[in-house]
Amino acid sequence: MPELPEVEVVRAGLAPAVTDATILGVEVFEPRSLRRHDSLAGAFEELTTGRVMATPARRGKFLWIPLQGTDEAIVAHLGMSGQILVREPGAIEKGLLRIRLHIETPRSESGDRRELWIDFVDQRIFGSMAVDTLVPTVDGAPGGRGTEEPLVPAQVSHIARDPLDPAFDDAAFARALGRKNTGIKRALLDQTLISGIGNIYADEALWAAKLHYAQPANSLSRARIRTLLNEVRLVLAKALAEGGTSFDAQYVNVNGASGYFSHSLNVYGQQGKPCPRCGTPIVREQFMNRSSHFCPHCQRLRAA
DNA sequence: ATACACGCCTGCTGGC
DNA sequence: TGCCAGCAGGCGTGTA
Numbered sequence: 001m002p003e004l005p006e007v008e009v010v011r012a013g014l015a016p017a018v019t020d021a022t023i024l025g026v027e028v029f030e031p032r033s034l035r036r037h038d039s040l041a042g043a044f045e046e047l048t049t050g051r052v053m054a055t056p057a058r059r060g061k062f063l064w065i066p067l068q069g070t071d072e073a074i075v076a077h078l079g080m081s082g083q084i085l086v087r088e089p090g091a092i093e094k095g096l097l098r099i100r101l102h103i104e105t106p107r108s109e110s111g112d113r114r115e116l117w118i119d120f121v122d123q124r125i126f127g128s129m130a131v132d133t134l135v136p137t138v139d140g141a142p143g144g145r146g147t148e149e150p151l152v153p154a155q156v157s158h159i160a161r162d163p164l165d166p167a168f169d170d171a172a173f174a175r176a177l178g179r180k181n182t183g184i185k186r187a188l189l190d191q192t193l194i195s196g197i198g199n200i201y202a203d204e205a206l207w208a209a210k211l212h213y214a215q216p217a218n219s220l221s222r223a224r225i226r227t228l229l230n231e232v233r234l235v236l237a238k239a240l241a242e243g244g245t246s247f248d249a250q251y252v253n254v255n256g257a258s259g260y261f262s263h264s265l266n267v268y269g270q271q272g273k274p275c276p277r278c279g280t281p282i283v284r285e286q287f288m289n290r291s292s293h294f295c296p297h298c299q300r301l302r303a304a
Numbered sequence: 305a306t307a308c309a310c311g312c313c314t315g316c317t318g319g320c
Numbered sequence: 321t322g323c324c325a326g327c328a329g330g331c332g333t334g335t336a
Contacts, residue, residue, distance in 0.1 A: 001329065032313085035332095061330075080313085080329055096314090124313045126330065182307065191331075199329065289309080290329055 002078040004162055004196030005239035010084050011058045011146055017086045017116055018053045018065055020106040025049055033098035033122060036155060037130035047131040059144030060195025062156045071134050075153045079126025087117040095121040099129055141167035162196035163233050174225045177217040185213035186288060200268045203293045205232040207267040212301045213292045267293040
């Protein structure tokens with residue numbers, strides 16, 4: 001499932017196709033894929049058709065494409081199974097096509113323009129697209145990766161910056177953890193504290209930092225928080241460098257090719273296999289109605 | 305206010 | 321063989 005690295009791969013792959021391209025038309029095959037769209041502001045099709053797009057931006061797992069000459073952007077979240085694919089007209093989608101943007105790229109040096117399809121494919125409809133208003137960032141820093149503008153879609157403004165964002169505030173994150181009387185994994189998955197982390201990379205980062213998922217967030221020392229943040233960044237950066245994860249082949253990048261980080265997972269999905277550090281069999285337990293994978297030897301609950 | 309349960313979704317898998 | 325419960329889990333909303 002797409003987490004920060006996978007969404008960033010999509011954003012970067014989308015950029016050359018959509019930047020300065022014009023939206024010629026929109027086909028919505030599944031209205032539920034517009035769940036995030038507030039139709040009181042107008043129909044998605046009407047707000048997008050004819051607009052010229054700017055470079056896509058991302059914060060955490062949210063992606064947005066500003067619409068030039070307006071204070072609006074197309075917002076996309078991939079949910080569990082969403083993909084955004086850049087296709088040549090006429091391509092046949094194997095997955096469940098929910099929304100298709102017909103776009104025309106800007107005039108090239110040779111003077112021609114190309115028509116492309118931007119296909120939003122999503123099996124489970126946890127993801128969605130919308131048109132939303134851009135609002136100023138609270139801290140005045142750029143809204144996210146891919147933009148210099150201090151703007152963020154209204155529905156993304158409550159999402160914290162992600163740990164790869166230069167404007168992420170380490171000290172504020174540490175203070176927030178100190179106020180959280182909950183397990184550290186729950187805090188890592190709380191997108192209002194730190195964004196971009198999902199179940200896979202939460203388990204991987206906790207293993208790397210030798211922390212138990214239920215360790216109370218407010219029991220961690222400043223030094224441990226620093227270590228954890230460092231491991232989070234290493235895990236995300238490594239996955240990003242490898243092009244994203246595709247342990248179940250749900251995730252594909254904008255051209256339809258699978259990512260390939262799954263071979264280097266240390267604990268996620270590795271239950272029963274030896275811990276790469278100490279050899280103790282990895283355990284899987286239910287936590288927060290999802291699976292948590294950890295090494296019972298390396299990752300023990302510590303006294304507060 | 306904070307913490308947490310739940311609903312949303314569909315394709316695949318394993319057990320009977 | 322066929323059916324169906326269980327599972328995958330991010331995020332918004334509702335509740336205590």
